[in-house]
Amino acid sequence: MGVLPVPAEVRAILLDIEGTTTPIAFVQETLFPYIKDNVKEYLRAHWEEEECQRDVGLLRKQAQEDSSLDGAVPIPLESGSGEEELERVIQAVVDNVHWQMSMDRKTTALKQLQGHMWRAAYATGLVKGEIFEDVVPAIRKWREAGMKVYIYSSGSIEAQKLLFGYSTEGDILELFDGHFDTKIGPKVESESYRRIAASIGCATNNILFLTDIPREANAAEEADTHVAVVIRPGNAGLTDDEKSYYSLISSFTELFLPSST
Ligand SMILES: CSCCC(=O)C(=O)COP(=O)(O)O
Numbered sequence: 001m002g003v004l005p006v007p008a009e010v011r012a013i014l015l016d017i018e019g020t021t022t023p024i025a026f027v028q029e030t031l032f033p034y035i036k037d038n039v040k041e042y043l044r045a046h047w048e049e050e051e052c053q054r055d056v057g058l059l060r061k062q063a064q065e066d067s068s069l070d071g072a073v074p075i076p077l078e079s080g081s082g083e084e085e086l087e088r089v090i091q092a093v094v095d096n097v098h099w100q101m102s103m104d105r106k107t108t109a110l111k112q113l114q115g116h117m118w119r120a121a122y123a124t125g126l127v128k129g130e131i132f133e134d135v136v137p138a139i140r141k142w143r144e145a146g147m148k149v150y151i152y153s154s155g156s157i158e159a160q161k162l163l164f165g166y167s168t169e170g171d172i173l174e175l176f177d178g179h180f181d182t183k184i185g186p187k188v189e190s191e192s193y194r195r196i197a198a199s200i201g202c203a204t205n206n207i208l209f210l211t212d213i214p215r216e217a218n219a220a221e222e223a224d225t226h227v228a229v230v231i232r233p234g235n236a237g238l239t240d241d242e243k244s245y246y247s248l249i250s251s252f253t254e255l256f257l258p259s260s261t
């Protein structure tokens with residue numbers, strides 16, 4: 001097992017979810033198929049609700065922005081009433097969601113709808129958020145050492161809270177000082193990390209960001225945030241250059257805090 005000393009100026013640890021706290025397989029093989037299998041039925045059941053209409057509005061706006069992309073699926077406005085017209089629009093939303101998911105897009109519009117859909121899956125016990133076994137004990141230790149701990153995921157804040165609120169380790173939301181999603185900006189843009197630091201009330205170099213994705217690590221580093229790339233079973237492989245450039249950990253227990261005994 002390696003040891004990665006945490007720089008003394010670090011006051012907060014910012015965690016990615018998929019591939020960092022949580023197996024990619026859980027997201028790709030449990031959470032995402034639930035959306036694909038249930039989106040049509042969900043839209044039919046919730047169509048008249050304000051939240052659902054807001055989600056559809058966001059998806060429609062995103063579809064307009066995506067109109068020049070290969071295979072993009074537009075979402076028409078409902079023109080008139082009737083079952084057939086409603087089914088036509090719902091089918092367009094379903095096709096749009098499937099198209100976005102086929103490319104694992106991280107748009108806020110898609111992530112908002114997914115977060116709302118997962119509510120029922122978690123609340124009924126159909127799904128429990130999977131977390132690597134080193135995560136909870138390590139976070140408890142960091143917090144005892146005075147470290148703040150935040151989540152930054154492309155999954156919506158609501159989806160994050162469901163995953164950790166209904167996790168295999170129980171409700172562990174108390175372990176986090178706050179949550180960020182793509183509403184603060186995409187994870188591959190350095191400005192997002194400056195906004196997160198401003199929101200936490202610290203400098204970017206007071207933060208250590210743990211992620212499985214080198215592009216995200218690169219964006220954070222450009223903003224002067226400390227980074228380590230996390231290697232977990234099922235994560236995409238790294239190039240030799242990435243392996244030699246980034247600090248790497250395969251378990252949260254490998255982080256060594258200056259105040260750790
Ligand atoms: C937090 S819920 C499911 C995860 C998700 O939708 C996603 O896109 C994961 O992205 P991450 O930024 O956590 O790698």
Ligand SMILES: [Mg+2]
Pocket residue numbers: 016017018019020211212213
């Ligand atoms: Mg990730």
